[in-house]
Amino acid sequence: MSVYRRLHAAHGPQFWWPGDTRFEIMVGAVLTQNTAWSNVEKAIANLRAAKALTPHAIVAAPHRQLVSWLKPSGYFNIKAKRLRAFCAWLLQQGGVRRLAHWPTDRLREALLAVHGVGPETADDILLYAFERPVFVIDAYTRRIFMRLGLIEGREKYEVLRKLFEDRLGDDVTLFNEYHALIVAHGKDVCRPRPHCTRCRLRPLCASPVANN
DNA sequence: ACCCAGGGTCATA
């Protein structure tokens, strides 16, 4: 049975990404950098309550104001700058609707050129906001597949992304669900310790890597 | 009182 099917059997359908609009998904992708999603939700709720969940409002907001909304998500000084840079870029490009016509490669390059948007954030946005067939590589992906003995774990981002994409094809729906399942697995049971005992996917958590 | 979370940038060698 494939890793995907095992994850799906254990965790069920995930229906990602949490968020009502494409813009909200993008905001979440920036704010969730190395941060628990529960904290991101609070920051997004603050933006919504202030009617500031738009590129215009975020660009127009004073730094202190933006910081106060983002505070629960951590790294608020940095994220205020990143979110503003991202929103400024969105507006400069004519908004989400216009960007939706760009070919995937060009869109990815442009996203990576925005300050504060790295490979994972760019791919979150491409997959979940623009529905492009891009496989997201995160710490959980490395950890799980390293424990399965399928990767070394220290490969560069692009190497792993291509590995998954070549093997899985161009199925946006599959990529969407797969990454969500990987995160669900990491969140629930697959902690950083050598192996967990509660995991319903024992082969995924019983470390096949000999040492440590 | 730790540890970690759905990363990325920047300085240094």
Next chain:
DNA sequence: TATGACCATGGG
């Protein structure tokens, strides 16, 4: 190219 420091809140 490859490490390491740094960013910061909230939940376990």
